[in-house]
Amino acid sequence: MKTEEPLVSGPGLEMDTMFVNLGPQHPSTHGVLRLGLTLAGEVITKAFPDIGYLHRGTEKLMETRSYHQCVVLTDRWDYCSAMPNNLAFCLAAEKLMAVQAPPRAQALRVITCELNRIASHLIFLGTYGIDIGAFTPFLYAFREREMILDLYEALCGARLTYNYIRLGGVASDVDADWTAKCREFLEFFKPRLDEYDTLLSFNPIFLARTKGIGVIPKETAAAWGLSGPNLRGSGAAYDVRKSEPYCGYETYDFDVPLGETGSCWDRYFCRVQEMRQSVRIVEAALAALPGGDLMAKGIAKLPKPPAGEAYAHVEASRGDLGIFLVSDGGTAPYRLHVRAPCFINLAILQDILVGKKVADVIAVLGSFDIVLGEVDR
Amino acid sequence: MKPDPVARLLAALPRAESAASPVKDYPTLRLAAPADILAAARILKDELGFAYLEMVTAVDWLGPVSLAGFVSSANPSPFTKKAPPPPVAPAAGAGIAYRPVLDMLWSFGNLQTGQKVFLRLEVPRDNAEVPSLTSLFAAADWQEREAFDLLGVRFSGHPNLTKILTPDFLKGHPLRKDYAHEKDAYDED
Numbered sequence: 001m002k003t004e005e006p007l008v009s010g011p012g013l014e015m016d017t018m019f020v021n022l023g024p025q026h027p028s029t030h031g032v033l034r035l036g037l038t039l040a041g042e043v044i045t046k047a048f049p050d051i052g053y054l055h056r057g058t059e060k061l062m063e064t065r066s067y068h069q070c071v072v073l074t075d076r077w078d079y080c081s082a083m084p085n086n087l088a089f090c091l092a093a094e095k096l097m098a099v100q101a102p103p104r105a106q107a108l109r110v111i112t113c114e115l116n117r118i119a120s121h122l123i124f125l126g127t128y129g130i131d132i133g134a135f136t137p138f139l140y141a142f143r144e145r146e147m148i149l150d151l152y153e154a155l156c157g158a159r160l161t162y163n164y165i166r167l168g169g170v171a172s173d174v175d176a177d178w179t180a181k182c183r184e185f186l187e188f189f190k191p192r193l194d195e196y197d198t199l200l201s202f203n204p205i206f207l208a209r210t211k212g213i214g215v216i217p218k219e220t221a222a223a224w225g226l227s228g229p230n231l232r233g234s235g236a237a238y239d240v241r242k243s244e245p246y247c248g249y250e251t252y253d254f255d256v257p258l259g260e261t262g263s264c265w266d267r268y269f270c271r272v273q274e275m276r277q278s279v280r281i282v283e284a285a286l287a288a289l290p291g292g293d294l295m296a297k298g299i300a301k302l303p304k305p306p307a308g309e310a311y312a313h314v315e316a317s318r319g320d321l322g323i324f325l326v327s328d329g330g331t332a333p334y335r336l337h338v339r340a341p342c343f344i345n346l347a348i349l350q351d352i353l354v355g356k357k358v359a360d361v362i363a364v365l366g367s368f369d370i371v372l373g374e375v376d377r
Numbered sequence: 378m379k380p381d382p383v384a385r386l387l388a389a390l391p392r393a394e395s396a397a398s399p400v401k402d403y404p405t406l407r408l409a410a411p412a413d414i415l416a417a418a419r420i421l422k423d424e425l426g427f428a429y430l431e432m433v434t435a436v437d438w439l440g441p442v443s444l445a446g447f448v449s450s451a452n453p454s455p456f457t458k459k460a461p462p463p464p465v466a467p468a469a470g471a472g473i474a475y476r477p478v479l480d481m482l483w484s485f486g487n488l489q490t491g492q493k494v495f496l497r498l499e500v501p502r503d504n505a506e507v508p509s510l511t512s513l514f515a516a517a518d519w520q521e522r523e524a525f526d527l528l529g530v531r532f533s534g535h536p537n538l539t540k541i542l543t544p545d546f547l548k549g550h551p552l553r554k555d556y557a558h559e560k561d562a563y564d565e566d
Contacts, residue, residue, distance in 0.1 A: 052542040059527075060551050063442045064464045095401050222429050222488055225516025236488055238429075243491030307470055310401040311484070311495070324400070324482065326436055328470030334441075335552075337434040337482075347519040376542060 031372030047353035054376035075161035081120035084316035086165035091312035096305035105169035120317035131366035168296035214364035228319025234262030264367035430514035445557035509535035
């Protein structure tokens with residue numbers, strides 16, 4: 001299945017174009033994203049993603065709220081994977097306050113973030129299957145995701161917006177029962193990954209729809225600022241967990257899966273392999289879970305970090321999530337900027353959709369795994 | 378061997394200086410004039426391998442944020458009779474030099490070495506204009522549009538400098554400290 005160049009120029013080939021709105025209410029846009037597509041026949045000649053439908057101005061809201069209250073707002077960016085959002089904000093604020101979470105809290109942060117990566121990639125796997133026309137994997141993926149959400153519910157009472165990672169540590173401790181359940185899940189989950197490969201990854205129809213479609217070369221991916229599995233699917237080995245380890249990631253042994261060509265399938269398969277690595281990390285973290293405090297000493301109820309600027313970034317499920325935080329010594333952040341991976345990943349769409357056929361739009365869009373809550377913030 | 382971006386940039390741009398208050402733990406360079414950003418970005422990208430534009434944003438240093446920019450109703454919750462305490466305007470920080478400038482911030486990354494460098498530049502608030510980096514980094518496209526929309530920085534040379542996050546009818550730039558919300562059709566009474 002090769003995409004064709006649009007035949008819109010040349011004598012006798014003038015063709016009427018048609019404008020098509022995809023979204024903002026469309027099941028395959030994964031939220032409120034509108035794509036304005038100009039078509040010549042079946043081929044796209046111009047595409048513009050229209051965003052902002054979910055813009056809540058969280059960066060502005062945080063300017064009047066205390067640092068503890070801000071953590072709650074961070075959950076609402078990437079609501080499919082809220083733990084890394086909590087973490088990125090807390091790391092930036094902790095940098096300003098010059099405190100560090102105790103070892104047990106750091107290990108719990110790693111465990112919860114990696115479980116969240118699995119849960120988030122499972123949503124991707126399921127919904128991407130649906131986008132392409134394979135309904136069944138969705139049911140399997142959500143069965144496993146449900147188990148992770150149950151673990152979260154037992155841990156912090158919430159299934160989606162956790163507010164679990166707090167300034168200076170984490171909110172609650174795990175007990176032997178929880179770790180046993182977590183291990184049980186990991187043992188259950190490992191063979192499921194092979195099942196997904198037979199169900200979806202190497203399904204001939206799925207391969208025909210995704211392999212060689214939406215190819216992004218390495219340099220292009222870097223130029224557009226892609227991050228996370230979208231960048232690694234193009235073969236660039238950039239992972240914040242490796243380049244700037246945080247929360248003790250340098251002590252865990254894991255690989256960074258890379259794609260070969262940067263096609264939709266490479267981005268997809270990168271995520272499937274990442275789930276294996278996350279399982280490895282969680283297993284290692286559970287095995288070496290240190291004892292001790294959950295909270296660093298000296299975190300005030302109304303923290304006033306000293307004036308200064310800090311940047312912290314984490315490898316969130318969807319890419320490099322960065323928080324730039326400015327304090328003027330007050331109780332609320334003076335300014336907060338989110339380097340939102342979904343927002344930056346989405347920009348390339350206007351470029352790579354041109355020349356594709358309409359049928360490929362959903363395959364390409366789905367392969368970026370966007371969450372509009374983070375795109376619009 | 379890892380290249381030293383700050384030394385190379387300081388050699389090429391004599392008016393630039395290492396920032397007095399850097400972004401914690403990262404090399405930060407303060408530029409002297411808007412024209413320098415293009416030259417600096419070109420050196421970073423072509424010579425030093427910083428081909429990854431991570432972030433474009435700005436900080437408005439006018440002073441504590443004005444509450445006029447927030448929409449609030451007395452009791453937004455249908456579940457409680459008691460209204461939450463009204464938002465409190467943040468107090469001015471002691472010893473902070475508030476001034477009518479937008480402090481621009483660019484962050485460049487080197488994917489091979491994992492290094493990062495921040496560039497800063499102060500531009501006046503009422504006429505904030507800097508050159509666009511879209512000719513060098515495609516990633517600048519949307520990030521500059523975001524800074525234009527929310528902070529009112531104009532990026533000269535940007536091919537499509539339009540609003541991106543806020544609705545078309547919204548006036549002003551919400552992340553500016555003196556932004557005041559104007560009532561529109563979507564506000565409750």
